[in-house]
Amino acid sequence: MARIVRKTAKGPMEIKPQKESVWICMCGLSKNQPFCDSSHKMTLDEKEDTTYCYDDQGKREELKNKDSCCGNGCCQNK
Numbered sequence: 049m050a051r052i053v054r055k056t057a058k059g060p061m062e063i064k065p066q067k068e069s070v071w072i073c074m075c076g077l078s079k080n081q082p083f084c085d086s087s088h089k090m091t092l093d094e095k096e097d098t099t100y101c102y103d104d105q106g107k108r109e110e111l112k113n114k115d116s117c118c119g120n121g122c123c124q125n126k
Contacts, residue, residue: 054099058091060084077102 057074077087
């Protein structure tokens with residue numbers, strides 16, 4: 049089942065283990081969940097007061113009504 053994941057972070061969260069850092073995805077766009085794959089770079093120009101929908105290819109659309117679907121398939125079967 050697909051769902052809209054509302055996240056506000058525009059970068060990963062660093063986990064500092066003993067030897068080397070691990071970066072956890074906080075934007076929700078990584079194809080390598082829960083790890084960061086740098087997909088957050090697509091969010092750098094997002095407006096703070098706007099909700100976006102990303103499809104599987106990374107195409108972004110602005111949600112005009114936060115309770116409606118953008119048509120990209122990311123909120124299918126909600």
